[in-house]
Structures are given as structure tokens and as C-alpha cells.
Amino acid sequence: MFSGSGSVDLLIDKVGGVSQVIKQLTGSQGVGVSIIDTRRGVKSTLESFSKSGIRVLLQEYIESSGRDFRVFVVGNKVVATYQRIAPRGDFRANISGGGKGVPAKITKGE
Ligand SMILES: Nc1ncnc2c1ncn2[C@@H]1O[C@H](COP(=O)(O)OP(=O)(O)OP(=O)(O)O)[C@@H](O)[C@H]1O
Ligand SMILES: [Mg+2]
Known part of the structure; x- marks a missing residue:
């Protein structure tokens, strides 16, 4: 969990990479797993989930051609x-x- 947009930036930097994968903790079978290709997309989506109290995992995207x-x-x-x-x-x-x-x-x- 984080608070304030500064810590979101730190989190994004720590995970690294251009594209990042956001996973809702409750998902399975690929449901709730999203890829976001821009920093502002990752940031705004993390903030939305946080505001809604939805817990997520943030990962670097590993290129593997699907x-x-x-x-x-x-x-x-x-x-x-x-x-x-x-x-x-x-x-x-x-x-x-x-x-x-x-x-x-x-x-x-x-
Ligand atoms: N960090 C990543 N980089 C690239 N592809 C990913 C990444 N994480 C997941 N994927 C792709 O998305 C698919 C779904 O992700 P994941 O297995 O984490 O979720 P799930 O299948 O919903 O959960 P679970 O396997 O725990 O039931 C993976 O099988 C893989 O193909
Ligand atoms: Mg899986």
C-alpha cells in the first residue's frame, strides 16, 4: 500500500521497465491481470485501485511474445x-x- 503520488513514483521506479503488469490479488485465469505501457497509465491506474481499496501486485513486464x-x-x-x-x-x-x-x-x- 502507498499514500501520496510521490510514493507511487518510487514504486514504479523500483519495479522498472517501460511496460508494467498490474495484477489484482483476487484474480485467477488471467482475469484482473493488465499490462500498461506508459508511466502515466501505470500511475493513474495504481491510484485508482488504491482509492477503491483494491489490492494489487505490480510487476515488470517480461517480454516473451505471449x-x-x-x-x-x-x-x-x-x-x-x-x-x-x-x-x-x-x-x-x-x-x-x-x-x-x-x-x-x-x-x-x-
Ligand atoms: N510480469 C509479466 N510479464 C509478462 N507476462 C506476464 C507477466 N505476468 C503474467 N504474464 C502473463 O499473464 C498470464 C496471467 O498471469 P498470472 O499467471 O500471474 O495470473 P493468473 O493466471 O490470473 O493467476 P494464477 O496463475 O495465480 O492463477 C501469465 O500466464 C503470463 O502469460
Ligand atoms: Mg497463471
């Missing part, structure tokens, strides 16, 4: 992986939001 990996781990062993590809025009790869799942392996480093 792709992510789902990795299932049992104990300390990776047992299954697949890649998810976001629908055109979206950055969220959730299957429930129209994303596509394709077989994929991850490298040892990943």
Missing part, C-alpha cells in the same frame, strides 16, 4: 512441461482466455 511455460514439479523433480501461447493481441497465455497449449521441453538451465 508465451510461457507451465512446469509441474513433484518434490524437486520436473515431471511435465508444456508451453502456452497467448491469443493474438494478448500477452496472457491462459488457456481459459483462449491461449493454446503445445508440447514443450525445458532446458536444464531453465
Whole structure:
């Protein structure tokens, strides 16, 4: 939580990057996850959520062309992986939001 626009600026600087992702804490399946590409957009949106008492998480946007990996781990062993590809025009790869799942392996480093 923050108060006053000065601390919003500090928060935005700390997270870094041009684009930032705002996530409502109560969301799942990609609902309540937004990307904002301008600083003034991030600032005004954070202030709106704050005023409405809605708790959010702010993250740097990680460029991944709308792709992510789902990795299932049992104990300390990776047992299954697949890649998810976001629908055109979206950055969220959730299957429930129209994303596509394709077989994929991850490298040892990943
Ligand atoms: N910081 C980020 N940078 C780039 N893409 C992101 C970022 N955070 C989320 N995404 C994309 O948006 C999708 C949804 O985000 P996330 O998984 O955090 O929310 P959720 O699926 O609603 O929540 P949960 O996985 O906890 O049920 C991710 O699968 C990923 O494709
Ligand atoms: Mg998710």
C-alpha cells in the first residue's frame, strides 16, 4: 500500500521497465491481470485501485511474445512441461482466455 503520488513514483521506479503488469490479488485465469505501457497509465491506474481499496501486485513486464511455460514439479523433480501461447493481441497465455497449449521441453538451465 502507498499514500501520496510521490510514493507511487518510487514504486514504479523500483519495479522498472517501460511496460508494467498490474495484477489484482483476487484474480485467477488471467482475469484482473493488465499490462500498461506508459508511466502515466501505470500511475493513474495504481491510484485508482488504491482509492477503491483494491489490492494489487505490480510487476515488470517480461517480454516473451505471449508465451510461457507451465512446469509441474513433484518434490524437486520436473515431471511435465508444456508451453502456452497467448491469443493474438494478448500477452496472457491462459488457456481459459483462449491461449493454446503445445508440447514443450525445458532446458536444464531453465
Ligand atoms: N510480469 C509479466 N510479464 C509478462 N507476462 C506476464 C507477466 N505476468 C503474467 N504474464 C502473463 O499473464 C498470464 C496471467 O498471469 P498470472 O499467471 O500471474 O495470473 P493468473 O493466471 O490470473 O493467476 P494464477 O496463475 O495465480 O492463477 C501469465 O500466464 C503470463 O502469460
Ligand atoms: Mg497463471
